[in-house]
Amino acid sequence: MRLSRVAFVHVALVLLSILFVLPFLWMLTTAVKPIGETLTSPPRWIPSQVLWSNFPDAVFYGSKELGYVPFLVYARNTVIITILCVVGSVASNTIVAYSFARLRWPGRDLFFAATLATMMVPFPVTMVPTFTLFRWLGWVGSFKPLWVPAYLGSAFAIFLLRQFFRTIPNDLSEAARIDGASEFRVFADIVLPLARPAVTVIALFTFMGTWNDFLGPLIFLTDQNTFTLSLGLQAYQTQHGGTPWNLLMAASLLVILPIIVVFFFAQKTFVHGIATSGFK
Amino acid sequence: MNSRHEARIGILFALPWILGFVLLLAYPLVFSLVTSFTNFSVLREPKWIGLSNYQELMSDGVFLTALQNTLLYTLGAVPLGTVLAIALAMLLNAKVKGMAVYRALLFLPTLVPMVAQATLFLWVFNGDYGLLNAALRGIGFSPPNWLGDPAWAKWTLILIAAWGCGQAMLIYLAGLQDVPANLYEAADLDGAKPWHKTRHITLPMISPVILFNVIMAIIGSIQVFAVPQVMFPGGAPARSTYMFAMYLYDNAFLYQRMGYASAMGWVMFLIILALTLAALRLSERHVHYETQ
Numbered sequence: 209m210r211l212s213r214v215a216f217v218h219v220a221l222v223l224l225s226i227l228f229v230l231p232f233l234w235m236l237t238t239a240v241k242p243i244g245e246t247l248t249s250p251p252r253w254i255p256s257q258v259l260w261s262n263f264p265d266a267v268f269y270g271s272k273e274l275g276y277v278p279f280l281v282y283a284r285n286t287v288i289i290t291i292l293c294v295v296g297s298v299a300s301n302t303i304v305a306y307s308f309a310r311l312r313w314p315g316r317d318l319f320f321a322a323t324l325a326t327m328m329v330p331f332p333v334t335m336v337p338t339f340t341l342f343r344w345l346g347w348v349g350s351f352k353p354l355w356v357p358a359y360l361g362s363a364f365a366i367f368l369l370r371q372f373f374r375t376i377p378n379d380l381s382e383a384a385r386i387d388g389a390s391e392f393r394v395f396a397d398i399v400l401p402l403a404r405p406a407v408t409v410i411a412l413f414t415f416m417g418t419w420n421d422f423l424g425p426l427i428f429l430t431d432q433n434t435f436t437l438s439l440g441l442q443a444y445q446t447q448h449g450g451t452p453w454n455l456l457m458a459a460s461l462l463v464i465l466p467i468i469v470v471f472f473f474a475q476k477t478f479v480h481g482i483a484t485s486g487f488k
Numbered sequence: 489m490n491s492r493h494e495a496r497i498g499i500l501f502a503l504p505w506i507l508g509f510v511l512l513l514a515y516p517l518v519f520s521l522v523t524s525f526t527n528f529s530v531l532r533e534p535k536w537i538g539l540s541n542y543q544e545l546m547s548d549g550v551f552l553t554a555l556q557n558t559l560l561y562t563l564g565a566v567p568l569g570t571v572l573a574i575a576l577a578m579l580l581n582a583k584v585k586g587m588a589v590y591r592a593l594l595f596l597p598t599l600v601p602m603v604a605q606a607t608l609f610l611w612v613f614n615g616d617y618g619l620l621n622a623a624l625r626g627i628g629f630s631p632p633n634w635l636g637d638p639a640w641a642k643w644t645l646i647l648i649a650a651w652g653c654g655q656a657m658l659i660y661l662a663g664l665q666d667v668p669a670n671l672y673e674a675a676d677l678d679g680a681k682p683w684h685k686t687r688h689i690t691l692p693m694i695s696p697v698i699l700f701n702v703i704m705a706i707i708g709s710i711q712v713f714a715v716p717q718v719m720f721p722g723g724a725p726a727r728s729t730y731m732f733a734m735y736l737y738d739n740a741f742l743y744q745r746m747g748y749a750s751a752m753g754w755v756m757f758l759i760i761l762a763l764t765l766a767a768l769r770l771s772e773r774h775v776h777y778e779t780q
Contacts, residue, residue: 360508
């Protein structure tokens, strides 16, 4: 590549990176400012002092009125729901995808086509009946509507895992079957360990999807002490007029942090997973 | 393994999804279609009212506003996000140093939960103390009150969507890395200009990926909910940010008009189907599939 092109690529990437990262820096500096310095024009980038105490203040915000620490309660609720969903999604989608990829049964291919088609169904269409179903079961207000569905599979995850299972050679499973292994053993001990990258991708996507979910908790959770972080953040700025921007930004950062940490450790898998979700 | 035994185990293994498919997709789809012809609400027995809900939608000014807002948002967010994601992917595909860092930085926004995006951008777009307007004033503009001006509020949502284009960007990058290098080498021998290579090699080769991303983006945009709901409760200012999914949600859970909401859900589903089919049809002449 010519030198001028290399220079152009660098300049463009640096400018765009700055543009994309600037809001984060703004969030970070707001999160450690005294409240007075958030309301200045022109804004100060460097606070006169770094107020780390904004983070505990954000966490304990509103705890006097409520008698408990809302942020910690929201965080606990989010963690519980997320763990249940990740476990459920991995358990159900792997075994279902295995069935689609490796076992023959009548109607399988037709059902698989129908499964793919459902990816186009927007949630708002099924929202009302799903709500009435869960209300009839007496589940509205509990976490169940948010995690039980994860144990029943999702079209996207089944598709991704099925594609992966099909690339694993059949010889190993055949050998195990001849040795008398049950089909579940073949799945759990032979195919699943080889599919680890794809399973990790599904676990990561489920983690992010659940952690970020807003509409689900909004519909199904009724009491403030069952709220998740997504709902909690919203409560922050609507409840209290004259939003304390520094605390809101500190709280938002705390909500983002777990995802950034997980991303950092699983970067390769993440990138690979998203790349392969483009239907190659 | 005999085939009957295999079939039994196959269905047994698929059972979770068979249940999920029936209980959480097929049944709700049929139920909401039936409900859309009734005046179902939590409070009273549903009564069959035929096409009344659909007729009411046609003349419901709020619905038409929400529909228009959503289509305008889609019309802004999908092309902007697509062009930006492809441009970023092309830059990231150049062989220069520091790619891992650039890639991480450009992808970072995608990791931010939608509600946190909404709170962050409420602050960035804040008319008086926000970062954006400070910058615009700094270079001599008199900036608009983004969040309070009906003419500008929708743009904040479109810009936020563009900021989070990282996922599409990575999918495009993977597509670009699959384009065989010998195509470019051959073009170089023929003395092709960079723009010609982009126009005649790169874009045709990644066109299936573009089609996939555009369809996913349309499906997502029509359903946009969390960010406008948090940033603009009730679609303020002057309902300029009131989206389809917000009005649907309000009808179902605020006004308890479940039948009406179901009709809206089906209209949304049909719009998504129509737009997807239109995208597939329009792309027929332009999408290049490799024959293997």
